[in-house]
Amino acid sequence: xxxxxxxxxxxxxxxxxxxxxxxxxxxxxxxxxxxxxxxxxxxxxxxxxxxxxxxxxxxxxxxxxxxxxxxxxxxxxxxxxxxxxxxxxxxxxxxxxxxxxxxxxxxxxxxxxxxxxxxxxxxxxxxxxxxxxxxxxxxxxxxxxxxxxxxxxxxxxxxxxxxxxxxxxxxxxxxxxxxxxxxxxxxxxxxxxxxxxxxxxxxxxxxxxxxxxxxxxxxxxxxxxxxxxxxxxxxxxxxxxxxxxxxxxxxxxxxxxxxxxxxxxxxxxxxxxxxxxxxxxxxxxxxxxxxxxxxxxxxxxxxxxxxxxxxxxxxxxxxxxxxxxxxxxxxxxxxxxxxxxxxxxxxxxxxxxxxxxxxxxxxxxxxxxxxxxxxxxxxxxxxxxxxxxxxxxxxxxxxxxxxxxxxxxxxxxxxxxxxxxxxxxxxxxxxxxxxxxxxxxxxxxxxxxxxxxxxx
Ligand code: GLU
Ligand code: MG
Numbered sequence: 001x002x003x004x005x006x007x008x009x010x011x012x013x014x015x016x017x018x019x020x021x022x023x024x025x026x027x028x029x030x031x032x033x034x035x036x037x038x039x040x041x042x043x044x045x046x047x048x049x050x051x052x053x054x055x056x057x058x059x060x061x062x063x064x065x066x067x068x069x070x071x072x073x074x075x076x077x078x079x080x081x082x083x084x085x086x087x088x089x090x091x092x093x094x095x096x097x098x099x100x101x102x103x104x105x106x107x108x109x110x111x112x113x114x115x116x117x118x119x120x121x122x123x124x125x126x127x128x129x130x131x132x133x134x135x136x137x138x139x140x141x142x143x144x145x146x147x148x149x150x151x152x153x154x155x156x157x158x159x160x161x162x163x164x165x166x167x168x169x170x171x172x173x174x175x176x177x178x179x180x181x182x183x184x185x186x187x188x189x190x191x192x193x194x195x196x197x198x199x200x201x202x203x204x205x206x207x208x209x210x211x212x213x214x215x216x217x218x219x220x221x222x223x224x225x226x227x228x229x230x231x232x233x234x235x236x237x238x239x240x241x242x243x244x245x246x247x248x249x250x251x252x253x254x255x256x257x258x259x260x261x262x263x264x265x266x267x268x269x270x271x272x273x274x275x276x277x278x279x280x281x282x283x284x285x286x287x288x289x290x291x292x293x294x295x296x297x298x299x300x301x302x303x304x305x306x307x308x309x310x311x312x313x314x315x316x317x318x319x320x321x322x323x324x325x326x327x328x329x330x331x332x333x334x335x336x337x338x339x340x341x342x343x344x345x346x347x348x349x350x351x352x353x354x355x356x357x358x359x360x361x362x363x364x365x366x367x368x369x370x371x372x373x374x375x376x377x378x379x380x381x382x383x384x385x386x387x388x389x390x391x392x393x394x395x396x397x398x399x400x401x402x403x404x405x406x407x408x409x410x411x412x413x414x415x416x417x418x419x420x421x422x423x424x425x426x427x428x429x430x431x432x433x434x435x436x437x438x439x440x441x442x443x444x445x446x447x448x449x450x451x452x453x454x455x456x
Contacts, residue, residue, distance in 0.1 A: 155198025
């Protein structure tokens with residue numbers, strides 16, 4: 001009879017807390033979190049050996065269909081998704097659930113070169129080797145809505161932008177949500193009713209690139225769960241779609257970044273605009289130059305580009321500014337608040353795979369530190385009001401952003417040829433999915449993202 005192995009201390013502690021199941025997730029090229037669940041007693045095995053996941057899952061489109069032209073649309077081959085024991089966390093402890101992110105490995109035991117979180121880890125290691133520490137944190141915006149008979153999301157809670165009235169009208173929802181986030185151990189900074197009807201926002205605490213990406217995935221699951229559980233009787237769901245409806249403001253997933261080298265904050269303490277140091281100016285210049293290519297990862301759906309309209313604080317211009325909410329890159333000099341100055345990448349939406357985005361951003365930051373280049377002056381005020389041509393519009397379609405991604409030698413090198421090429425296939429699949437659809441059809445198709453396929 002096989003002797004069962006003793007549980008690792010972390011798993012034994014969870015068992016004592018009443019945890020019974022672990023959801024192991026990873027995020028595919030299309031930005032969907034995919035999952036396999038194991039009993040807690042099998043978790044140590046899921047760390048050491050992994051659970052099966054076919055490489056075809058990266059050929060899934062944003063609606064779940066497999067794109068036949070994708071290079072990974074093959075029936076053969078298999079990988080093992082190994083849970084990251086160091087990132088094991090609670091999901092809904094009162095119901096016996098824990099959660100862990102995973103990375104995929106070849107059957108030989110080698111890391112799978114196409115794995116998104118592995119790539120983010122490699123870039124994080126490269127930065128560490130160069131003495132650089134990047135801290136990142138996401139803001140999540142979402143709509144709480146019920147479905148109208150035509151499927152259109154109907155905002156579920158009354159109250160105006162940033163309105164305390166919306167907070168108190170939905171106070172039981174807010175309490176349930178914050179309670180669940182804390183029970184899951186997700187550190188958060190701020191929560192508020194956002195500008196759009198029925199829209200809320202949560203800012204997550206910053207961490208390493210891997211921690212920031214994991215927190216986004218973890219928090220999104222908790223928000224989905226609480227909205228559904230709390231709003232069950234009213235038919236509520238949450239939508240993280242970049243543009244759940246053409247008539248309303250979109251949902252962003254703004255990314256905040258700070259950079260330190262040898263313990264010194266790099267975005268402050270200099271004579272440049274906003275107090276930028278030379279190294280900091282290099283970082284901003286590199287991010288600015290790579291923005292069109294980064295957009296293919298930051299805004300990966302065709303509907304993402306309907307959100308990126310001037311005047312909606314989604315910042316669709318290739319400019320940087322100091323505290324300017326219409327600049328794609330916003331420098332926030334916060335030395336006066338006692339925290340390092342940071343950058344906000346405003347274009348990002350929540351369909352982005354956070355591991356891919358942060359892998360790319362880390363590569364660009366490192367390139368900016370190593371090779372400084374001239375930084376154009378910051379833009380004050382609304383770039384849309386500048387004389388024509390003074391502020392470049394960022395790509396207005398995924399096809400355009402994907403061309404920039406294809407042409408980026410820096411990102412090709414950061415991802416490696418195979419992953420870069422398979423990402424281009426996924427972008428092409430999304431462009432084909434959107435082709436011939438009106439804006440309204442596009443918005444309707446993804447209105448309930450990340451619920452792939454809508455409400456069914
Ligand atoms: N909802 C806006 C967006 O689509 C952002 C609003 C804000 O500045 O927080 O990104
Ligand atoms: Mg916001």
